[in-house]
Amino acid sequence: MEAGTSDSPVFKVVLLGEGAVGKSSILLRYIENKFNNKHLSTTQASFATRKLTVNGKTVELNIWDTAGQEKYHSLGPIYYRGSQGAMLIYDITDTRSFERIKNWVRELQEVLKGTATLLVVGNKVDLDATRQIQRETAEEYAKSVGALYAECSAKENIDIDALFETITKAMMAKASEVSTLNRGASLRRSTSRRTIQVSDDTDTEAAPKKKCC
Amino acid sequence: MSAAASIRKRNSPLVSYDDDTLAMLNSVEFPSSSSSSTSTTPRRRNPQKSRNSVDSNATATESTIDSHVHTPTPVHRAKKKIFAAKIARLNEFLDMEESELCLRTADLRSFARSEGGLITDQIRAKIWPALANATAAGDMDGLEVESITESSCSDSDFETARSTMSSSEDCDTEDTGPTIDELKRHPEWNQVEMDVHRTLARFPPGTSEDERVSLQTDLIPLIVRVLSENCKFRYYQGFHDICLTLILVLGTESAFRVARILSHRTVFKRYLTKSLEESAMADLQYMFVLLFKHNKKLELYLREAELGTLFALSWPLTWFSHVLDDYQQVVMCFDVFLASDPLMPIYVAAAMLQEREVEIFNTEQDMPALHHLLSNVPADINMTTVLAVALDLFQQYPPSQLRHTYQREYDAECEASRYRHAPLPPANTMTRYSINKWITVGAVSAAAFYLIWSSQYLEAMR
Numbered sequence: 170m171e172a173g174t175s176d177s178p179v180f181k182v183v184l185l186g187e188g189a190v191g192k193s194s195i196l197l198r199y200i201e202n203k204f205n206n207k208h209l210s211t212t213q214a215s216f217a218t219r220k221l222t223v224n225g226k227t228v229e230l231n232i233w234d235t236a237g238q239e240k241y242h243s244l245g246p247i248y249y250r251g252s253q254g255a256m257l258i259y260d261i262t263d264t265r266s267f268e269r270i271k272n273w274v275r276e277l278q279e280v281l282k283g284t285a286t287l288l289v290v291g292n293k294v295d296l297d298a299t300r301q302i303q304r305e306t307a308e309e310y311a312k313s314v315g316a317l318y319a320e321c322s323a324k325e326n327i328d329i330d331a332l333f334e335t336i337t338k339a340m341m342a343k344a345s346e347v348s349t350l351n352r353g354a355s356l357r358r359s360t361s362r363r364t365i366q367v368s369d370d371t372d373t374e375a376a377p378k379k380k381c382c
Numbered sequence: 383m384s385a386a387a388s389i390r391k392r393n394s395p396l397v398s399y400d401d402d403t404l405a406m407l408n409s410v411e412f413p414s415s416s417s418s419s420t421s422t423t424p425r426r427r428n429p430q431k432s433r434n435s436v437d438s439n440a441t442a443t444e445s446t447i448d449s450h451v452h453t454p455t456p457v458h459r460a461k462k463k464i465f466a467a468k469i470a471r472l473n474e475f476l477d478m479e480e481s482e483l484c485l486r487t488a489d490l491r492s493f494a495r496s497e498g499g500l501i502t503d504q505i506r507a508k509i510w511p512a513l514a515n516a517t518a519a520g521d522m523d524g525l526e527v528e529s530i531t532e533s534s535c536s537d538s539d540f541e542t543a544r545s546t547m548s549s550s551e552d553c554d555t556e557d558t559g560p561t562i563d564e565l566k567r568h569p570e571w572n573q574v575e576m577d578v579h580r581t582l583a584r585f586p587p588g589t590s591e592d593e594r595v596s597l598q599t600d601l602i603p604l605i606v607r608v609l610s611e612n613c614k615f616r617y618y619q620g621f622h623d624i625c626l627t628l629i630l631v632l633g634t635e636s637a638f639r640v641a642r643i644l645s646h647r648t649v650f651k652r653y654l655t656k657s658l659e660e661s662a663m664a665d666l667q668y669m670f671v672l673l674f675k676h677n678k679k680l681e682l683y684l685r686e687a688e689l690g691t692l693f694a695l696s697w698p699l700t701w702f703s704h705v706l707d708d709y710q711q712v713v714m715c716f717d718v719f720l721a722s723d724p725l726m727p728i729y730v731a732a733a734m735l736q737e738r739e740v741e742i743f744n745t746e747q748d749m750p751a752l753h754h755l756l757s758n759v760p761a762d763i764n765m766t767t768v769l770a771v772a773l774d775l776f777q778q779y780p781p782s783q784l785r786h787t788y789q790r791e792y793d794a795e796c797e798a799s800r801y802r803h804a805p806l807p808p809a810n811t812m813t814r815y816s817i818n819k820w821i822t823v824g825a826v827s828a829a830a831f832y833l834i835w836s837s838q839y840l841e842a843m844r
Contacts, residue, residue, distance in 0.1 A: 188573055188576060188577070188619060189573075189576040189577075189580070206582070208580060208583075209580055209581065209583055209584065209704065210619045210620075210622075211619070212619050212620040212623075212695060212696035212699060212700065212704050213692060213693060213694070213695040213696045213757055214692055214753070214757070215754070215757060215758075216750050216753050216754045218750075231750055236619055238577075238617075238618065238619040239573075239616075240616055240617065240619070240657075240658060241618070241619065241658065243657055243658070243659060244658060244663075244692070244695075247690065247692060248692075
């Protein structure tokens with residue numbers, strides 16, 4: 170769980186969404202392959218890392234799980250600052266949670282200005298019988314804001330790994346695209362030294378990634 | 383009420399703890415009292431010294447615990463005797479009238495803050511309401527009072543009537559509060575319901591399914607009713623943890639009265655009415671000011687890692703009930719907080735970092751790594767020690783000083799350190815602004831120079 174010290178590139182991913190949509194459950198399933206019925210609501214961000222290999226390249230994900238409830242919304246910037254990816258998670262049986270991610274999308278677009286890859290995630294597909302948001306509706310919305318779309322179930326372990334692969338591939342693609350534009354420019358605005366390290370590491374990588382500011 | 387009462391019975395050491403358990407309780411608590419109940423202990427007093435002897439302190443503490451668990455010493459037996467005497471004295475309070483308890487506030491507070499706190503839930507059920515009643519807004523100093531009075535206006539008449547209640551009154555629970563249907567229409571009902579349903583892990587071991595469901599069913603309207611009393615209250619995740627602890631110890635009716643007092647008169651009023659940045663996050667800054675006074679090396683290590691305060695956000699918001707696994711540890715914290723200054727959770731937060739100093743130094747000086755380490759509190763944390771250290775810090779660095787003198791010293795230090803290590807401006811700032819400026823300045827001066835030179839040249843030519 171400790172942040173690794175290897176040279177693999179590091180991407181920061183933040184999980185955002187309304188309270189009780191399953192952010193922590195998705196993370197727990199992904200990191201430990203567990204589902205906890207006794208899970209408590211999240212009142213402070215938790216952090217986990219995991220390495221994965223995509224297209225033959227190993228990368229490390231630094232994943233931040235946040236508190237989703239409204240009162241914590243204003244702390245958002247502290248979490249998503251400097252992240253390369255954001256998962257906007259909603260509960261397919263809860264219309265309000267879907268509306269809520271639209272606020273997040275607007276805010277991220279305003280603040281991160283397209284530097285981060287957005288993935289809209291419909292969780293709880295195991296409850297398809299009580300679905301309120303149709304897949305097409307959500308997909309259309311995601312497309313309209315330039316975000317990716319996926320559905321999953323943390324409880325039944327449906328497509329959880331795929332979520333992280335999808336967002337990682339997109340982040341890698343974006344990183345190499347940005348780095349081609351910015352090659353040679355020295356970027357030092359990241360908030361964590363770990364991420365600064367990343368920029369240095371990736372300078373020598375075949376497909377380097379950079380964060381544009 | 384009945385479910386809570388039966389849980390209370392089961393958790394009450396008076397009922398279920400035998401002599402050996404008590405002895406063990408005693409021995410485990412021993413080292414902390416020796417290090418902190420006397421306020422002159424140099425180890426806790428002197429940051430310089432504690433810095434130099436981190437490892438030896440930790441080993442010493444561990445070995446002390448071990449030796450006492452295995453071989454009871456005369457000191458240990460004496461401790462046990464004191465402990466038994468304390469229980470006996472606390473039991474006296476059980477027979478007192480509420481009005482009588484009111485006159486004993488100072489005693490109650492010092493018992494609650496003493497090692498091991500109020501010990502049994504039976505005693506807590508009697509004393510917590512008295513401690514809460516004794517919390518007048520006037521007890522809070524400085525910023526607290528301002529923010530409390532400022533936001534207590536413009537509430538419903540109901541609230542105003544409540545806040546002027548005298549401290550010893552018997553809040554009429556049978557008054558016509560909102561009906562359950564009215565409460566269900568409250569905008570926060572859904573979120574509260576979802577959060578309460580996710581509290582399974584917080585119930586003490588041995589709680590039956592029926593008891594738990596019954597308490598959860600009572601808890602939702604209890605919280606929403608508290609929220610509905612002030613139109614400025616905005617529920618935050620974690621307030622339900624506070625109310626859950628209250629309901630587990632006090633039962634539904636008494637828990638409601640105490641929750642109402644806490645939300646109207648104490649720090650929770652700020653948490654419920656203000657943004658978390660303005661309230662809890664701002665308070666948590668004092669955690670670093672305390673460390674700066676008490677353990678400079680630790681504070682610097684965390685500052686250089688740019689740790690921030692997010693990792694500790696739930697600590698003041700839930701009075702540590704969210705992060706501690708053990709029910710007894712949680713209620714012990716509540717004993718202290720109900721009997722202390724509203725900033726006490728911040729002192730406990732600083733003490734928690736102090737207690738985990740060795741682990742911190744063994745962790746990479748990296749924000750995510752440290753955040754991960756500290757946002758989870760190990761199940762075997764010695765909260766007795768942590769609370770004792772916190773009370774000690776409180777004596778040594780009282781809030782009045784903390785908010786002003788120490789905060790100023792700390793700000794000055796941060797400023798000076800920024801100046802000492804002033805890095806070059808970030809590269810992108812250079813490119814964006816400075817270089818442009820330099821080019822402009824360069825061009826202007828070149829032009830000026832040329833003009834002067836040419837005019838002089840022309841002059842010479844003439």
